[in-house]
Amino acid sequence: MDDRNKPLLQVAMTAEALASQGDRAGSLAQARALLPQLSGAGAAPLAERLSALAERCGDFELALRFYQAFHRLGRDEAGVGGLSDRAALEARWPALASAGKPLCVALLEADQALNSETLEPALMQMVQLQRAQCRAHDLTLRHGPDRLLLVLLDIELAAARNACERVRRAVKAHDWSGLSATAGGLSVSIGLTALRGGEALDKLLARAEAGLQAARREGRNCVRAGLLAD
Structure with a gap:
């Protein structure tokens, strides 16, 4: 401030x-x-x-x-596209983690390779598709150069999975022909997990990453919950 x-x-x-x-x-x-x-x-x-x-x-x-x-x-x-980054989430995390309310995060990545010309417009379009399928108070952040992180507030894992499935279907059904190198369409793999108690953000994101990798291994264009060995 x-x-x-x-x-x-x-x-x-x-x-x-x-x-x-x-x-x-x-x-x-x-x-x-x-x-x-x-x-x-x-x-x-x-x-x-x-x-x-x-x-x-x-x-x-x-x-x-x-x-x-x-x-x-x-x-x-x-800034560009209205997307915050991890630093913004870290600033809010103590309050979110200690609120005692359910919270889920989802990590999204396009299944197709995007070149430097199509990456930004494709991500911004995915943001719009995602926001149309989620609630106004859910958060969308940039996570690295080519991923989106959704923070789904006041929601249990089953309902969050339904929201992620809506996003996945919306991306797959969208007409991407207006962007070069995406004429064949785009799909996304999504890793999903729920907050456990007041755990650290790093551990939560690690589980979302594990879910994303599972989705990519299991054929892509799917949603998978992240699991880590304790």
């Missing part, structure tokens, strides 16, 4: 304190005043936090406006 947003964080904390004391009107007034001031590096998590606060206080219109700001600020920080 850059320096200009640090005073806003203090106001947000005051708003949260008012809400905990039962002063919803005061809390919402404090939060509403922050909406036009959110900008710059690190403001996206604050917008998400304020969205949750507004929802708890029963102002769903304000919650939606903060949520829209969260997505806008996230895209601004992520």
Whole structure:
């Protein structure tokens, strides 16, 4: 978070304190005043936090406006294609891992080789296909030069597998003829796993990688759960 947003964080904390004391009107007034001031590096998590606060206080219109700001600020920080990278996930991981809610991650990789001209547009198209099959609050990140990482929030493994299968089918059914070197179509292999307790991000990603490798070994264009020897 850059320096200009640090005073806003203090106001947000005051708003949260008012809400905990039962002063919803005061809390919402404090939060509403922050909406036009959110900008710059690190403001996206604050917008998400304020969205949750507004929802708890029963102002769903304000919650939606903060949520829209969260997505806008996230895209601004992520750059091309609106994709964050692992560093952004690492910054949020302590809160996600300790929230006590189910969480799954999926690692996606195209089964066909993509050259330097088709890699970026193909990945961006896959992002759009993925987002159409998942929920608005699920996260899509760039994982290395040619992979996508999906973070599926508040979801058990069986439902996450269904979401990944929808993504897999959407990629396979998409018309890729507009991109050179993809005229024959694209498919994806997907490695999936679920969070166990408050485990480290590295271990979770290692299981997703194991699932991806299993999907590639077993014919590609499929979803496999990742397993590691303990």
